Amino acid sequence: MTTERTEDYLKTIEAVVSKKGYAQVKDVSSALGTSPSSVTGMFQKLKNDGYINYEKYGGVTLTNKGKNVAQNTKAKYGVVRDFLTVLGIDDETADEDACRIEHVLTDDTIEVLTKFMEFIHKNDELPLWIDHFRHYYDTGELIQCTPSDKENCPVHGSRKKMHD
Structure with missing residues (x-):
């Protein structure tokens, strides 16, 4: 060791x-x-x-x-x-x-x-739940959005690519 x-x-x-x-x-x-x-x-x-x-x-x-x-x-x-x-x-x-x-x-x-x-x-993009976690960390607000409604979800306005 x-x-x-x-x-x-x-x-x-x-x-x-x-x-x-x-x-x-x-x-x-x-x-x-x-x-x-x-x-x-x-x-x-x-x-x-x-x-x-x-x-x-x-x-x-x-x-x-x-x-x-x-x-x-x-x-x-x-x-x-x-x-x-x-x-x-x-x-x-x-x-x-x-x-x-x-x-x-x-x-x-x-x-x-x-x-x-x-x-x-x-995946090329971070999973949606990472955005949810970061939003929760920053605001304390828990937001639940499904992949199908991510366009209308306030958390996913600007998605960050993994390779940026």
């Missing part, structure tokens, strides 16, 4: 490596807002745990084990962030919350949430 800190480091290392082929202490330190000495210590721990290839003063790359953790963490983040934005959470808050939530959800919960988001995205 990995820790939240380990997952954040591996996800950050993967992002840097994908841009320049390797990561250095200064890259990870800057991205995570932590001291270079903390990063060096964590690099040694990650190396000992088999997550990274690391030589002191050299570049860092992920092992297959490290890549798996980084990619799984990134996927969890993406699903959670997508879910939050569909609910109407602003991008900045969704980013912050998804980064925290990604570490605590079980694999079963992530699987269900992933399937739910796949279901939502099967």
Whole structure:
């Protein structure tokens, strides 16, 4: 079982490596807002745990084990962030919350949430009930409109496309 800190480091290392082929202490330190000495210590721990290839003063790359953790963490983040934005959470808050939530959800919960988001995205438009929820959230007013009367429904005046 990995820790939240380990997952954040591996996800950050993967992002840097994908841009320049390797990561250095200064890259990870800057991205995570932590001291270079903390990063060096964590690099040694990650190396000992088999997550990274690391030589002191050299570049860092992920092992297959490290890549798996980084990619799984990134996927969890993406699903959670997508879910939050569909609910109407602003991008900045969704980013912050998804980064925290990604570490605590079980694999079963992530699987269900992933399937739910796949279901939502099967259509070009958000389901009508999402509009109803957003209206209820904003006003406290519960409006029930059927798909057949959506043209006359006050909630559906301007439908938002999923891909906008």
